[in-house]
Every structure is written in C-alpha cells, then in structure tokens.
Amino acid sequence: MTATTLPEATTVPTPQATPRHYLMCPPKYFTVEYSINPWMDPGTPVDVDRAMAQWTELKNTYERLGHTVEVIEPQPGLPDMVFAANSATVIDGRVLGARFRAPQRAAEAEHFRRWFVTRGYRDLVMPSRINEAEGDFAWTGRVLLAGSGFRTDPEAHAEAQEVLGVPVVSLRLVDPRYYHLDTALFVLRTGDDAQIAYYPEAFSAGSRRVLQRMFPEAVLADAADAACLGLNGVSDGRHVVLPLEATGLAERLAALGYEPILVDVSELRKSGGGPKCCTLELHA
Structure with missing residues (x-):
C-alpha cells in the first residue's frame, strides 16, 4: 500500500504591529465651503468643535498604540x-511633494514643503504633474500602488518612480465617489507578504x-464598507483604524487576526475624508 503525501498546510502570517511615524494637521479651520468631490455639500452645516474632537481622538488612538505623531500648524x-495624506509621499527619507488639481487646495503644498524643509528633509522634490500624494499612492513595502482617474495625473506615476526610486503599479479609478486611491484601497501589511x-x-x-494577480489573498470590501469610506483605513500591521460604520470590514479583518x-x-x-485622509505616514 502506497502512503499518500498530504499537502503542507498554508502558513498564514500572524499580524504584527510595527511602530509608525505620522504627520497630521488639526481641523482648526475645517469647513465645507466648496465642492470638489461628491461627498462635499457646502449647504451642509459643519461642527468644527466636533471635527476637532474626532481628529483629537484619532491622534490619541495612534499614540496609545505606540506610534509617533507630529503635527503641522493649520492655516486659515x-x-x-x-x-x-494629500501633502506628500515619503519613502526611505525621500519626499515627493504634492501638486493639487483643485485651485482651492493648491496653497497647501507649499506649507507642507516648508514643514519638511524645517525638519531637515533634504531629498525633497516638488512634482511637475498633478500629484495628490498618499491620496493616490499606497506603499506596500515593495511596490507603490498609484491611482489615477480623478485627481492624480497618470504621468505623475512615472515621476514618482523616478523621484522615489521604487517600482510603481498604475491603477485606474472609475467611480467618482472613490476619487482617491485611499478611498478604495489600503495596505494592511507591508513587505514581501503584503x-x-x-x-x-x-x-x-x-x-x-492586476490587483487579483498581485494580491490573491486581499480582503475584498463590499458596497456598505465603501459607502462609509471604510477603505480609508490605517493599519500598523495588526491594529486597523477604521470609520465607526465599517462593521462588516472590521469583522472580516478580525477573523484574519487583525485588531480593528x-x-x-x-x-x-x-469633506470625503476618513482616518487615512487625516494621516500622512512618514516611511523611514
């Protein structure tokens, strides 16, 4: 009788947290006074105090998890x-700044550029193409996923590869509600097994x-997850910060060992923002 060799069990990596370095900006002057995406309605009242309280809790959450949070001064x-997140892309200490499509946001780029200069970042390039930074760029630790379709120019992807020195994979967004890559995708775990x-x-x-081929083990969100901007999440490899309403996605992540x-x-x-929109990661 011939013995049957059983296939080896697939090893699923245990989610591991790693310390992160973030840059955030308080919503001191937050309001919705124009509309540059489908979420924005200038006729809807905005409670600035509540926005500040929500932002503060997000910042405190990161710090409780052991992450470093730096703060840039908001501008009237x-x-x-x-x-x-829309202000820059930082990988291995190299900084590619932002260039906004909407004129209402254009001045932000210079304020963030100055912040990086004053903090000693010397390898800094301001883009020649429309480039809304981590809004449309997601670093997996090996490849930069790059979105286009509504904000960032496709040509900016090649510029990012040249400046940052990392391979770039272009992805096209087709639903205007998900106008930035970070409203439709985020990285749970970086590295070779991203x-x-x-x-x-x-x-x-x-x-x-492309995504199916590159990430066969990806977690797929449904329409309800997306509709509350549940894909605008922030992960440290184990803890995953999500909007309160993204309960379905949270359950799927918990089943994989993550801690939502x-x-x-x-x-x-x-204004069409969530945890990730408020959070620029400074990848060392």
Whole structure:
C-alpha cells in the first residue's frame, strides 16, 4: 500500500504591529465651503468643535498604540489642510511633494514643503504633474500602488518612480465617489507578504485583474464598507483604524487576526475624508 503525501498546510502570517511615524494637521479651520468631490455639500452645516474632537481622538488612538505623531500648524483659508495624506509621499527619507488639481487646495503644498524643509528633509522634490500624494499612492513595502482617474495625473506615476526610486503599479479609478486611491484601497501589511483591502467596483476591469494577480489573498470590501469610506483605513500591521460604520470590514479583518479599532470621523467625512485622509505616514 502506497502512503499518500498530504499537502503542507498554508502558513498564514500572524499580524504584527510595527511602530509608525505620522504627520497630521488639526481641523482648526475645517469647513465645507466648496465642492470638489461628491461627498462635499457646502449647504451642509459643519461642527468644527466636533471635527476637532474626532481628529483629537484619532491622534490619541495612534499614540496609545505606540506610534509617533507630529503635527503641522493649520492655516486659515485652507479648510482641507486637515487631510494631510494629500501633502506628500515619503519613502526611505525621500519626499515627493504634492501638486493639487483643485485651485482651492493648491496653497497647501507649499506649507507642507516648508514643514519638511524645517525638519531637515533634504531629498525633497516638488512634482511637475498633478500629484495628490498618499491620496493616490499606497506603499506596500515593495511596490507603490498609484491611482489615477480623478485627481492624480497618470504621468505623475512615472515621476514618482523616478523621484522615489521604487517600482510603481498604475491603477485606474472609475467611480467618482472613490476619487482617491485611499478611498478604495489600503495596505494592511507591508513587505514581501503584503496584504491589502480594497473595493473592486471602484477600479477599472484591467486594474481589478492586476490587483487579483498581485494580491490573491486581499480582503475584498463590499458596497456598505465603501459607502462609509471604510477603505480609508490605517493599519500598523495588526491594529486597523477604521470609520465607526465599517462593521462588516472590521469583522472580516478580525477573523484574519487583525485588531480593528473603530473611530468616529462622521464630521470629517462631510469633506470625503476618513482616518487615512487625516494621516500622512512618514516611511523611514
């Protein structure tokens, strides 16, 4: 009788947290006074005190998890400066600044550039193409996923590869509600075994095939997850900060060993923002 060799069990990596370094901007001047995405309605009242309280709790959450949070001073007349993720992309100490599509946000780029200069960042380049930074760039530890379709120019992807010196994979967004890559995809775990979560319907057919090929173990979000900007999450490899309403996604992540942390960002969502929009990661 011939013995049967059983296949080896697949080893699923145990989620591990690593300390992160973030840059944030308080929503001192937050309001919705113009509309540059489908979430924004200038006729909807905004409670600045509530927005500040939500932002403060988000910052405190990161610090309780052991992460470093630096803060840039907000500027009057720039209500969307709270969304610091749109200000730069930082990998291995190299900084690629931002260039905004909407004129209402254009001045933010210079304030963030000055912050990096005063903090001693010398390898800094301001882009020649429209580039909304981590709004459309997601670093997996090996590859930079880059979105286009509504904000960042496709040509900015090549510029990012040249400046940052990392391989770039272009993805096309097709649903205007998910106008930035970080509203439809985020990185759960970085490195050789990187894992992501994303909402497939936000992407073109070709981009979905690319993501399926690159990340067969990805966590797929449903329409309810996406509709509360549940994909605008922040992960340290184990703890995953999500909007309060993203309960379905939280359950799926918990089943994989991640620890979801749900936070209220309902006031900030009036501008189409969530935890990730408020959080620029400074990748050392």
